[in-house]
Amino acid sequence: MLMHKTFRLGALAALLLSVAAFANAAQGWERIRSDAPERYVVVKGDTLWGIAARFLQNPWQWPSLWEANPQIRNPHLIYPGDTLVLRDCAGAPCFALETGQPVVKLSPRVRTIEPREAVLALPMDVVEVFLRQHRFLEAGRALGELGYVVGGENQRFISGAGDTLYVRGELPSGVPLGFYRPGEPYLSFSGEVLGQELVFIGEARLIDQQGEIARVEALSARQEVRNDDIVIALDDRVEGDFQPRAPQAEVAGHIIAAPGGVRFIGRLQVVAIDLGTQDGLQPGHVLRVDQQGELINDPRTSELFQLPNTEGGLLMVFKPYSRMSYALVMQASNVLAVGDEVRTPKP
Known part of the structure; x- marks a missing residue:
C-alpha cells in the first residue's frame, strides 16, 4: 500500500515537473517575434540590438537564448557573414551560430586574411561623438581641480x-584635449544636485608644459574660447560589456536632462537619468520608459482622474557615473520628455 502511494506521489511530481517544463518552454517561444526569420546572415552595419530586435519581442532578453550554446563564449563576437539560426532546444528557443569564412586574398607572394570587426551592441559612432562633446563633473569634484585658460x-x-x-x-x-565651459547642474527628480554638465567649446593640443603653466594650440572652436574655460582630455572611450540585458535588481528613476537642449526626445538621442553605479547600473543595461497617463474628466461624474502609465520606449545605459548615467534611446513609441520615469523592464 505504501509503495503504491509512493508511486502515485512520484508520478504526480513527474507530471508537475513536465507541466512546468512545458510552461517554461512555451514562455520561451512567446519571446520570439511572430515574423522572426529562421536564419539571418549578419551584414556590415548591423548592431547586436538590431539583430536581437529582428528575433525577439524584447531585445534585452537576447543573452538568455545563448544558454544552450556553450560554444559561444561571448555574443559580442558575431561578425558580418555569420549566420544565426533559430532552433528548438528541448522545446525552448535558442540560437546557433554558423561562422562565416573570412575573405582570403591570393597572390603569387602574399596570402592575407582580411581582419573582421565584430558586430557592436549599439551605434557607437553616435555614442563616441556624444562623449567627445559632453562631459559630466560629479558632485564633490571641484572645478578648481581642472586646468583652465588664463589668457591668450x-x-x-x-x-x-x-x-x-x-x-x-x-x-x-x-x-587630444578639449575646451569646456561649465553648463547647467544635473538635479535628481527630488532636487538633489548630482553634478554639472561641461559644455564642449573646441579641441586643442598641448605644445609644451613649464611647471604649472601649459601652452596649447586651439585646433577648432564652436565658439570663442574665453579665459577661465576648462581644458581636459577628450574622452570618447566606452568601457564595459554592452551585451543588452536588464538590470538584475528592480530600479526606478527619471529622465533628468536631454543634453544639447533637445526638447523632443526620440530614437538614438541621449538622455541623462538619475540612476548610476550605486544603483547597480552597468553599460548595456536596458531600462524601459514609463510615461504618466493623462488627466481627464469623467464624462458622467466630472471627476478628474489620471489614466494608467504607458510604456514609451527603451534606453540602453552606455556611460554610468556614481549617481547619474547617460543612456541612448533604442526604441521610442512616443516622444519622450524630461521627467518620464525609467525602470527595470518587465520580464
Missing part, C-alpha cells in the same frame, strides 16, 4: 582656432 597671446581675452593659449594646471601629454 598678446593679452587676448577671447581666442579661436589657430590661436595659442596659456593654461594653468598640469595637462596630459600625447592625447
Whole structure:
C-alpha cells in the first residue's frame, strides 16, 4: 500500500515537473517575434540590438537564448557573414551560430586574411561623438581641480582656432584635449544636485608644459574660447560589456536632462537619468520608459482622474557615473520628455 502511494506521489511530481517544463518552454517561444526569420546572415552595419530586435519581442532578453550554446563564449563576437539560426532546444528557443569564412586574398607572394570587426551592441559612432562633446563633473569634484585658460597671446581675452593659449594646471601629454565651459547642474527628480554638465567649446593640443603653466594650440572652436574655460582630455572611450540585458535588481528613476537642449526626445538621442553605479547600473543595461497617463474628466461624474502609465520606449545605459548615467534611446513609441520615469523592464 505504501509503495503504491509512493508511486502515485512520484508520478504526480513527474507530471508537475513536465507541466512546468512545458510552461517554461512555451514562455520561451512567446519571446520570439511572430515574423522572426529562421536564419539571418549578419551584414556590415548591423548592431547586436538590431539583430536581437529582428528575433525577439524584447531585445534585452537576447543573452538568455545563448544558454544552450556553450560554444559561444561571448555574443559580442558575431561578425558580418555569420549566420544565426533559430532552433528548438528541448522545446525552448535558442540560437546557433554558423561562422562565416573570412575573405582570403591570393597572390603569387602574399596570402592575407582580411581582419573582421565584430558586430557592436549599439551605434557607437553616435555614442563616441556624444562623449567627445559632453562631459559630466560629479558632485564633490571641484572645478578648481581642472586646468583652465588664463589668457591668450598678446593679452587676448577671447581666442579661436589657430590661436595659442596659456593654461594653468598640469595637462596630459600625447592625447587630444578639449575646451569646456561649465553648463547647467544635473538635479535628481527630488532636487538633489548630482553634478554639472561641461559644455564642449573646441579641441586643442598641448605644445609644451613649464611647471604649472601649459601652452596649447586651439585646433577648432564652436565658439570663442574665453579665459577661465576648462581644458581636459577628450574622452570618447566606452568601457564595459554592452551585451543588452536588464538590470538584475528592480530600479526606478527619471529622465533628468536631454543634453544639447533637445526638447523632443526620440530614437538614438541621449538622455541623462538619475540612476548610476550605486544603483547597480552597468553599460548595456536596458531600462524601459514609463510615461504618466493623462488627466481627464469623467464624462458622467466630472471627476478628474489620471489614466494608467504607458510604456514609451527603451534606453540602453552606455556611460554610468556614481549617481547619474547617460543612456541612448533604442526604441521610442512616443516622444519622450524630461521627467518620464525609467525602470527595470518587465520580464
